[in-house]
Amino acid sequence: MIVPAKVKKAFKEALKAQKAAYCPYSNYQVGAALISFRSKVFSGCNVENSSFGATICAERTAILKSVSDGHICLEHMVVVTNEIDPAPPCGNCLQVMAEFFGPQSHVWLANKTGIKKHYLFKQLLTHPFGPKKFKK
Numbered sequence: 001m002i003v004p005a006k007v008k009k010a011f012k013e014a015l016k017a018q019k020a021a022y023c024p025y026s027n028y029q030v031g032a033a034l035i036s037f038r039s040k041v042f043s044g045c046n047v048e049n050s051s052f053g054a055t056i057c058a059e060r061t062a063i064l065k066s067v068s069d070g071h072i073c074l075e076h077m078v079v080v081t082n083e084i085d086p087a088p089p090c091g092n093c094l095q096v097m098a099e100f101f102g103p104q105s106h107v108w109l110a111n112k113t114g115i116k117k118h119y120l121f122k123q124l125l126t127h128p129f130g131p132k133k134f135k136k
């Protein structure tokens with residue numbers, strides 16, 4: 001698997017973000033970093049909440065940061081967990097990603113030792129409900 005240099009840089013940012021994970025209930029630390037088509041990196045961590053339903057995943061934290069900074073066309077997502085077999089984004093995150101990532105966008109799954117898996121977004125969410133559903 002060839003990992004582009006910019007994805008390696010995003011992986012380092014995801015590792016940094018993972019350290020900030022607020023997860024007192026699950027102790028499941030997740031870091032994420034995405035790269036916009038304008039080559040800007042945004043990172044995020046999971047932020048749990050005692051009401052559980054208000055918990056925000058690391059991927060969505062990074063997406064909200066990028067969108068609020070005007071970057072809505074996103075190219076790469078790197079997700080870091082402590083799992084030997086790295087975890088993919090959850091269903092909620094995939095749905096949010098469908099809004100800003102294209103079918104050919106890249107999703108990289110990693111643990112602390114490095115990037116272990118690569119998918120195209122369309123492989124993880126094969127039939128997304130997205131913005132095109134509203135276009136006539």
Ligand SMILES: [Zn+2]
Nearest residue numbers: 057089090093
């Ligand atoms: Zn999620």
